Amino acid sequence: MHGAGVEVERLRKVFGKKTAVEEVSFAVELGAVVGLLGPNGAGKTTVVNCLSTLLPMDGGRASVAGHDVADDPAGVRASIALTGQFAAVDDVLTGRQNLVLFGRLLKLDRRAAAARAEELLTRFGLSDAADQPVRSYSGGMRRRLDLAASLVVKRPVIFLDEPTTGLDPAGRQEMWEVVAGLREEGATLLLTTQYLEEADRLADRIVLVDHGKVIAEGTPGELKRQVGGQVCEVRAEPREQALRALRERLAEVSETGGVITVRGADTGTLAEVVRVLAGAGVETDDIRLRRPTLDEVFFTLTGHRSKEEVGS
Amino acid sequence: MSTITETGLLAGRNLRRFAKSPQLIADSVMFPLILLFLMLLVFGELVGEATQGDYIDRLAPVIVLFSAAYGAVGTGVGFFADLRGGIVDRFRAMNIGRLSVLAGRIAGDLVRVLLVAAVTTAVAYLVGFRFTQGPAAVLGFFAVVVLFAWIFLWLAVVVAMSGSSEQAVSGALNTPVTLLLFLSSGFVPVEQFPEWLRPVVRANPLSVAGDALVGLSSGGPVLLPVLFTAAWAVAATVILVPLAVRLYK
Amino acid sequence: MTARTEAGLGNLFGQGLLLAGRNIRLNSVADTISTMVIFPVIFVFGFLALFGNLLRVRGIDYAQFLPPAIVVQWMFSVAITAAFFFASDRRNGMLARYRSLAISRGAVVVGRMGADSVRALLAIAVIIATGYVAGFRFQAGPLAALGFVALSVGFALTVSAGTSALGLVSRDPESVSATLHVVYLPLLMISSAFVPADAFPGWIQPFVRNQPVTAVLDALRALADGGPTAGPVLTAVLWLAGLLAVFSVAAVQAFRRAT
Secondary structure, three states, X not given: OOOEEEEEEEEEEEEOOEEEEEEEEEEEEOOOXXXXXXXXXXXXXXXXXXXXXXXXXXXXXXXXXXXEOOOOHHHHHOOEEEEOOOOOOOOOOEHHHHHHHHHHHOOOOHHHHHHHHHHHHHHOOOOOOOOOEHHHOOHHHHHHHHHHHHOOOOOOEEEEEOOOOOOOHHHHHHHXXXXXXXXXXXXXXXXXXOOHHHHHHHOOEXXXXXXXXXXEEEOHHHHHHXXXXXXXXXXXXXXXHHHHHHHHHOOOEEEEOOEEEEEEEOHHHHHHHHHHHHHOOOEEEEEEEXXXXXXXXXXXXXXXXXXXXXXX | OOHHHHHHHHHHHHHHHHHOOHHHHHHHHHHHHHHHHHHHHHHHHHHHHHXXXXXXXXXXXXXXXXXXXXXXXXXXXXXXXXXXXOHHHHHHHOOOOHHHHHHHHHHHHHHHHHHHHHXXXXXXXXXXXXXXXXXHHHHHHHHHHHHHHHHHHHHHHHHHHHOOXXXXXXXXXXXXXXXXXHOOOOOOOHHHOOHHHHHHHHHOHHHHHHHHHHHHHOOOOOHHHHHHHHHHHHHHHHHHHHHHHHHHO | XXXXXXXXXXXXXXXXXXXXXXXHHOOOHHHHHHHHHHHHHHHHHHHHHHHHHHHHOOOOOHHHHHHHHHHHHHHHHHHHHHHHHHHHHHHOOHHHHHHHOOOOOOHHHHHHHHHHHHHHHHHHHHHHHHHHHHOOOOOOHHHHHHHHHHHHHHHHHHHHHHHHHHHHHOXXXXXXXXXXXXXXXXXXXXXXXXXXXXXXXXXXXXXXXXXXXXXXHHHHHHHHHOOOOHHHHHHHHHHHHHHHHHHHHHHHHHHHHOO
16 A cells, blocks of 8 residues: 555546547555545546446556455455445335345445444434434434445545535534544545535645646645635725726735725735825725635636626 | 415426426326227227227326326426425525415416317317317316316325425325226226226226216216216315415415 | 455355345344335235236136236346445445455445345246236146246346346436336336237337247246247347347446446
8 A cells, every 4th residue: 555545647538539538647655634626517427436346447547445446346346445425325115224235245244334324323413313214314313324325434544525416504504523533534535526615624635626637736735726726805995996906006906895896915915005095095994804715715716706606 | 575476486387397307208108008008909909899889088087087096196206306405495494385385386387288188189080089079078077187187286296295205295195096097997998897896996086087088089978977976176175285284485 | 365355256156145145134133024025925926816817718828828928027126136235335435445455356246146146046036926826837847947036037137137238327316217117117018928919009019029028928928838949048048149239338337437
């Protein structure tokens, strides 16, 4: 296991005429949490499906826990826990029956399977509903059971495909706590998500994917720096006049919700802004420097808004 | 808004959903037609020999009734989905007349049944089915179809409101409908049944409505079968409609 | 470690059995009773009541003639259920989960076949028992009766392979089963299932006599009624073997691509 949980080199996947993944390379070190972040249709799920041997790759190579995905798929499957986009558990069975079934499939004996099911139900806060049919579970409970089902047997690498898509805020919060718990235990985790907030919160490193290609990679902090320096926010009256004055002198000036934003700023810019505004006879209410948000990173790199922005 | 306007709007919604689902159209139009041709092919010669008549004269009306009765299974399942999906709750919250939601469902499905009946008879025409009793009888024909569908649609709505799952609803409707279909004089004349079964076969709404439709299309007794069908419809109205309204609350 | 849960016949059948149990549990008891018990009984007596007298005129004992037809009809229904469950397993991600687990590659297939066989056997038992009440008898001895059951289950599994291929490429269980109903009904009705081939209009008789469903029905009736059995059974087995070869290639292809 050459120090790497997951290694992906120039992975490519084509469906008919549609290129789902053009070229994706990244690595997940042992014990790290990496977030594969991108909008719907970016190719994230296809990457996970290739890595978990569900789909054959059309180019490149990849290994998981030291097993080559193309040459040793059985070795890969014995090293991974996959939690897919859908809560893949049986509705008519109870939570406990679901977990016991997976344990037995993976060769735990009856008693060990029952004990492991109990342990996971307690750990994921499902003890009270353990003997109810899954049909009666909330969305968040189903997802937690789904995750538990993939952890019935301990595996070195965990794939989480969009763990919170479609959950309400409470369900998402609960899921985040569960994933944070796995992270603290030192799990090697590859997580796909279309939520910036989720990647920011859970991942040590983020791989930003769009149209089947990696467009940026780094820690959340590094990505934020990639946008270039800091952001200067100004509130000033009259706003129109302030905007006009700033645009004459500085690049990358924009305005949303009454706040004027100047990108690529440093401490020098701050002084410049103050001087320009004073010169234009505009009264400054508030002025401050801050680091860019991941939203701004996303927008700068992909040219479109992230899901949360589109939705609101 | 008046109950009638609301009913019209809601019936329109149901019909539009029907018109936009190729699956539903295929199920409710294609299936009766396939059955029509299959029955004709498989049993046409046998029944023709036994009755010295044209099988299509009897078969076409039965298929029309059959599709109305099975259409009611779709009504039950669809209404159940509406109840579970919360759209009925929304209608309730919008302070729409209590009866309008039920009436809209029934009215929309009656129109659908009539459309399917028209298509089925039109296709049956190609294989020899004829209206020989004049234009008033044609109108009577479709009126009997409506009376018949009325019974089963209310049944479907009641079952949908008391069922626990989609499967339970479709099962609870499919079983009696299939049973009635077999024990009717639709596919073969009453005389072909064992003697002890004949009273059941004669009283079956499918049989009486079938006789009425045969009388109104190719000729035969009309008055008595129509009266019997109407009696069934009245009974359904007296029992099922109040029950449906009560359950809806 | 990998060899322990993925390779070998022990895993194939052990895990297959677990999955068969799971597949059977997915059908609620009420649903199973209505589709596997009540409906076959209705169909046996319904068809008897409807057409028994008509065919007696032709010298056919319908109580002996009909049960094999209802058995074949229910074998189709078992196969359509298999497609329905494969499509819903695919839609809700179960199939992807099983395929990503370190379990035997064939276990999902064995699990499906196991569950289908159980449903098929249940339906056969109910139909034969009902037929017995109406007057149906195995007249060619216990071995032929066993052959009858084996051929019926073989037919169910063969058709199941074909319907599963369709179920595996779809994510919409309802439309798969609706499509399959439209396909199976003509195949069943335009066969010697409910009336003998010579009761059909002349132009369609060649099709009726030479299609696989008729071949299977002729073999089942030979096994039930006695008389020469080798010829019809051989024809039926050859049909099933040919169809199974085509269907299983399609099903395996579809299974490999299903995510």
